[in-house]
Amino acid sequence: MKKLTPLADALDHILERAQPMDVVESVRLQEALGRVLAAPVTSDIAVPGEDNSAMDGYALRAKDAGQALAVxxxxxAGAVPEPLTPGTAARIFTGATVPEGADAVAMQEDCVLNEGVITITADVREGQHIRRAGQDIQAGEQLLAPGRRLRPQDLGMLASVGVATVRVYRPLRVAILSTGDELLEPGQPLSPGKLYNSNRYTLQGLLQGLGMEVIDGGIVDDDAAGTREALSRAAASADVVITSGGVSVGEEDHVKDAVRSLGELGLWKLAIKPGKPLAFGHVQGTPFIGLPGNPSSVFVTFCLIARPYLLKRQGCAEIEPPSVRARADFSITRVGTRQEYLRAILSIDGEVMRVSVGENQSSGVLSAVSRSNVLAVIPPGMTVSPGDTVEVFLLDLLSG
Structure with missing residues (x-):
């Protein structure tokens, strides 16, 4: 029996061949969410531009706080103040520029106003409630480096320094093909021996979550000539081709031979569960990833293997999702030979993170993925007792 390939070895092989995208374009900030920066972004200004008040209150000299002060x-906010007259206070609002000569702001809750004169009821120290110029961002500071996948908070920060456009990589074009005579599209009448094509929608959603352009190649029948034609057409229009199904050892699995005839194929049996069969190669020079056909296997192998490959191709600097440790609310007494990724539910119990798993972990049960929010990792040879700590990956991070 051929030895199973560890996931890390297969991933290293694939990532070594992941050439980052080299097509760059400029887009408006409001169109940049999820795009990957191709050039560093540096601020031309300081934020805030001047010392400003962190509170509604009164600007003053701290040494004057012990006496009654005329306003x-x-x-x-937005006004240009006059220099502060010594021995007085200035009514000031949050975000407004602190006047020259003032070195503190007293909160309005600590001030009593009577006929234009304030008395301060609390201690005031120099620098109190003042946000200093440049304390957030310095002029000339690099804000974001190439390879950053832009998040909403990144866009807000760039807007705060007046950036209107950014240089980003063109979205990766990924063609997806579903193989199998048994597949029907939702909306068609279900007949004996047939099943609905869920993989198409899983893959489309995963790719869209990564901000990539999906080229939908539809369903490919179990036919050698048709499979070659579909793969050739997909390779001509895409940066990467991904198939689900057709890479196993069955007589009707034509994807392997079609890829070999059109390019090059590496085929592994991975030491993971679910998702043992995986193919990688190229079709007429276009990179090719062949995922298994079972729905849960498609999801898991995409997240673990296709996702980091695609992100690296897209130019992302960070391709590995973070994991956390959680306390198991389940047991595993049978030692496995493959690393398992259990579809599981993470919950918070006080200050403790707990993870539970459903009973049915079959690779064909997609509902278990839908109900889950994490993948719990069980290394080969490991048993689990309730209370043990296990590693988990958050599905929201894996799928977006």
């Missing part, structure tokens, strides 16, 4: 001016 000499009112400063709203």
């Amino acid at each position: 000499s001016q009112r400063i709203a």
Whole structure:
């Protein structure tokens, strides 16, 4: 029997061949969510541009706080204040520029106003409630490096320094093909021996979650000539071709031979569960990934193998999702020979993270994935007792 390939070895092989995208374009900030930066972004300005108030209250000199102070001016956000007259206070609002000569802000809750004069009821120290110029961002500071996949908070930060456009990599074009005579599309009448094509929608959603362009090649029948034609057509229009099904050892699994005839194929039996069969190669020069056909296997192998490959191709600097440790609310007494990725549910019990698993972990049971929010990792040869700590990957991070 051929030895099973460890996941890490297969992933290293694939990632070594992941050439990052080299097509760059400029997009408006409001169109940049999820895109990958191709050039560093540096701020031309300081944020905040001037010392400003962190509170609604009164700007003053700290040494004057022990006496009654006349209110000499009112400063709203956006206004340009006059220098502060010594021995007075300025009514000031959150975000407004602190006037020259003031070195503290007293909260309005700590001040009593009577006929234009304030008395301060709390201690005031120099620098109190003042946000210093440049404390957030310095002029000339690099804010984001190439390879950053832009998040909403990144866009907000870039907007805060006046950036209107960014240089990003073109979205990766990924063609997906579903193989099998047994497949029907949702909406068609179900007949004996047939089943609905769930993999198409799983893969489409996963790719869209990564911000990539999906080229839908539809269903490919179990036919050698048709499979070659579909793969050739997909390779001509895409940066990567991904198939589900057709890479096992069955007589009707034509994808392997079609890929070999059109390019090059490496085929592994991975030491993971679910998702043992996996193919990688190229079709007429276009990289090819062949995933298993079972729905849960498609999801798991995409997240563990296709996802990091695609992210590296897209130019992402960070391709490995973080994991956390959680306390098991389940037991595994049977020692496995493959690393298992259990579809599981993470919950918070006080300050303790707990993970539970459903009974049916079959590779054909997609409902277990839908109900889950994590993958719990069980290394080969490991048993689990309730209370043991296990590693888990958050599905929201794996699928987006």
